[in-house]
Amino acid sequence: MMYTKEDIVKLDRVTKLKIINSVTGIKPANLIGTINNKGQTNLAIFSSVVHLGSDPALLGFIARPRTAEVGHTYRNILENGTYTINHIHPEFVKNAHYTSAKFDVDISEFERCKLTEEYITNFKAPFVKESSFKIGMRFVEAIDIKHNGTTLIIGEIEHLILPDNAMIDGDIDLETTNAVGISGLNSYYSLKKIENHPYARLNKMPEFE
Structure with missing residues (x-):
């Protein structure tokens, strides 16, 4: 099977969303928690969280174009x-x-989907109590993607909370944390560790058959 650009354009909206959201493979499934200055909390699922750098520790995610119905996450982040x-x-x-x-x-x-708000000292945004792996972020900048109206939200890690047994030989074992992946709009996957290799160096390259 092969789709050309013209074929993709002709697809109905939902089919197109499902296919294009799946082509990158399994992505991390995360809930992003925010609160506005009126104390109203928001929780939304995202599959676009990516690592942008380790020093400083930056993560990014894509926010959809804001309308009256969507965009509460981005608005809350801008507020506080x-x-x-x-x-x-x-x-x-x-x-x-x-x-x-x-x-x-x-x-x-949080309330409607029966998940629990959790707070830590001197940090305003709510964590998800049911999650054992959570990250507190401070907003750094937003980069508008003009071609489709989305925005890359960039933040720096201020708090990292994870199970003690998740650290194995200096690595985080996501199988141990029972992390979930997502593909498309509604398909969820468990993660299983397949192999582990040392840091790749030219003077320690293996011979491939």
């Missing part, structure tokens, strides 16, 4: 400069999935 990224685990995949519905701003996805 903090947000959280929370890994999703099998026990609450269904709850996490339905945070993608277009709730009104005065309805908290």
